[in-house]
Amino acid sequence: MTRTLDIEPIDATFGAVVRGIKVAEADEATFRALYDAWLEYALLIFPDQHLRRDQQIAFAKRFGPLEFEMAAISNVRSDGSIRPEKDNDDVIKVLKGNMGWHHDSTYMPVQAKGAVFSAEVVPSIGGRTGFADMRAAYDALDPAMKARIEGLNAFHSLHYSQSKLGHQAKNADGEYSGYGFHDGPVPLRPLVKTHPETGRKSLLVGRHAHNIPGLEQADSDRLIQELVDFACQPPRIYHHDWTPGDALVWDNRCLMHQATPWDMTQKRIMWHSRIAGDPKSESALAA
Secondary structure (H helix, E strand, O other), X not given: OOOOOEEEEOOOOOOEEEEOOOHHHOXXXXXXHHXXXXXXXXXXXXXXXOOOHHHHHHHHHOOOXXXXXXXXXXXXXXOOOEOOHHHOOHXXXXXXXXXXXXXXXXXXXXXXXXXXXXXXXXXXXXXXXXXXXXXXHHHHOOHHHHHHHOOOEEEEOHHHHXXXXXXXXXXXXXXXXXXXXXXXXXXXXXXXXXXXXXXXXXXXOOOOEEOOXXXXXXXXXXXXXXXXXXXXXXXXXXXXXXXXXXXXXEEOOOEEEEEOOEOOOOOOEEEEEXXXXXXXXXXXXXX
16 A cells, blocks of 8 residues: 655755655555655655665665665775774775765766665764755856856766875775776766756766866866855755664755765765666767
8 A cells, every 4th residue: 555655855955854664665656656756856865764785776776777786885894894094095085085076977978867875884973965956056057157058068087086185096905896987988978967857957067077178177177166166055955964774865867965074983884876877868978
């Protein structure tokens, strides 16, 4: 039997908390209602889920094929020991890189559709995850800026964004997979994206974006940063304070996100399942 969804919008231009449901047990009609709510709110937060790994993967697959099934986003090694921040190894560098605003997989040939993210162990302070509504950001731009950026594109590269932190992806400790540090063509993507399911326009920028064709490097850097700074302001942002057992799903096609700092002497273990983008709508442009 399908229950009426208990949806409470958060205090932002997007996002909602969904209570009274176990997503691992949702029937098809309930999931269709969840999917419709996801398209509307772009971020759905589900408290008290405590998903097993197989349950999280199965839930993520209901949104579409997966780019990858599950990855730990964590400062904890497989043996349970905490990875020392002072070592600044490849994993720490990626964790810190993720603290910049970004969309997932814009540096891959096909941008991700979204992700399911869940919390297993959280620190006592910090470690929130921020989200920014790039639909509302585009809507709020003045007409002159909309006219300026319409038709402009930017390259997206993980090599570029991580190099700004001094990270050359040496993979010295053998524990970082190197995902995203590919040697293929650097994807080119529009600054203004049209959502394939809702038709709404949104900004597509973030830390991986660089070198807008037709602009000098300094002008390109300045414009991208200006758009990020404009977008990531209230009421277009929300930072989630995690409780173990929380799960959420976001629409990567119209939201940026970021990690935030925490005391890395404390454990933080999160699980990320990435939903693959549709190649018809999420493929890079021909450079």
